[in-house]
């Protein structure tokens with residue numbers, strides 16, 4: 001080992017962003033826009049931002065990689081923007097692209113209501129990152145992409161964050177934001193390494209490339225990821241039987257192409273939710289929220305037909321036929337209302353006491369996920385055709401799966417009214433979605449934060465955060481004002497962090513808070529203030545830790 005005196009000096013950053021996917025790029029862009037908007041109130045020295053992302057190009061992250069075009073965005077293009085204040089940014093960018101390039105993805109005309117192939121959004125995010133580089137240059141901000149994973153984050157005594165990458169020199173940052181995305185699923189550790197096992201459906205091109213087209217495939221999970229896996233198999237000409245299983249056997253609801261966003265909501269806006277809570281003793285219960293949702297749907301003239309809103313109680317094939325019929329015929333106001341709650345969903349969740357959140361998680365979450373996370377008509381028709389050909393079965397009552405090396409098959413057990421049944425398949429695709437269980441993760445960065453007491457798991461998933469700022473709460477419930485979190489690890493605090501519009505809004509709020517902290521004029525009486533001192537040797541060493549008060553929840 002090199003003697004400490006000869007170790008390279010760490011680099012310094014004002015902001016370190018850990019991860020370089022959609023959420024990180026949205027944060028970076030809105031941080032630079034906030035600095036630009038601050039105009040004259042520039043920091044008294046040039047700022048430095050370091051983005052840590054192992055992929056060569058920041059932007060697409062895990063969700064928006066180049067992959068088969070059957071992978072569709074599950075949100076209309078008009079709601080997919082890296083900027084919270086310009087919802088049409090993605091659509092406007094697409095309209096400026098070469099029509100021949102767009103036709104390569106099967107896109108002729110771009111409409112805000114379209115569900116476009118996910119790789120197009122990845123290309124947009126790369127372009128947003130390129131804009132960030134230009135904007136940084138014009139603002140005099142140094143922007144560095146460190147192409148590596150971060151292994152460890154530590155809080156130094158001076159209050160700065162020590163960022164240790166897997167390779168290369170470490171960094172010291174005044175603020176760090178964790179945008180490291182989804183933790184890998186740990187649903188089937190006993191199957192890892194079994195031939196024919198896929199721990200994730202992504203990239204779906206791997207399923208298409210590696211699965212024998214005549215073999216049997218079992219997809220575990222019936223949510224959006226399962227739909228992606230099935231659509232990819234169909235697109236790649238798979239001929240063998242596809243079995244799709246989960247506990248409830250419910251496919252997501254099919255989004256109606258006729259939906260129009262409500263002009264305004266009465267109760268389920270940010271202010272409306274506060275007023276509603278005030279009328280109910282300062283908190284929201286599952287019943288109060290359910291009634292408010294019903295009122296909003298009725299205000300749009302929508303029916304409250306249980307088969308429409310909760311889905312037909314039938315086998316998956318009949319239920320899908322009914323979903324397609326309803327969504328082809330007319331708008332479904334309940335879907336439009338549910339989508340519009342994205343603007344206040346974190347506030348609504350925050351106003352629910354823990355007992356109500358627990359009730360929701362245990363009794364309603366599975367149903368809410370299946371109905372709220374809708375999927376586009378194009379993929380619904382693909383599944384319908386597979387059902388009609390007798391190639392696809394979707395079954396409820398999933399119990400477990402084991403791999404038998406003797407016959408090289410996966411044996412999946414289902415439980416129904418008639419008892420247990422076991423179905424064999426040559427391949428198994430885990431489409432049960434990512435993990436939000438921070439306490440159980442093998443991710444060294446997250447596990448290290450927990451071990452060091454800098455973070456604690458949130459009871460409803462991810463890490464415990466201060467609601468107002470998104471900053472980590474440490475093991476003793478103090479808020480670490482220098483270290484915040486965005487994306488799925490923030491899901492226990494904000495509930496719906498799997499939607500770009502929610503993530504872009506949360507990212508803007510953090511970007512503006514950090515930009516304001518970095519451009520705030522320094523008090524004249526504090527010669528050691530880090531904002532005045534470009535030298536690494538000076539500023540981190542004098543910075544006191546001043547934890548903010550804990551969250552108001």
Ligand SMILES: Cc1cc2nc3c(=O)[nH]c(=O)nc-3n(C[C@H](O)[C@H](O)[C@H](O)COP(=O)(O)OP(=O)(O)OC[C@H]3O[C@@H](n4cnc5c(N)ncnc54)[C@H](O)[C@@H]3O)c2cc1C
Nearest residue numbers: 019021022023061062073074149150180181487498499500
């Ligand atoms: C398959 C899929 C499809 C989705 N489709 C949609 C959709 O259509 N519309 C929508 O609104 N939402 C969608 N979502 C939900 C949500 O938008 C995505 O989860 C979102 O893109 C997450 O972005 P992210 O930046 O948080 O994470 P990711 O895209 O996972 O990016 C995280 C990045 O962090 C990097 N990283 C991880 N660990 C480290 C580390 N230790 N150090 C440095 N870098 C690290 C990774 O390399 C990765 O690039 C989808 C989610 C998934 C999983």
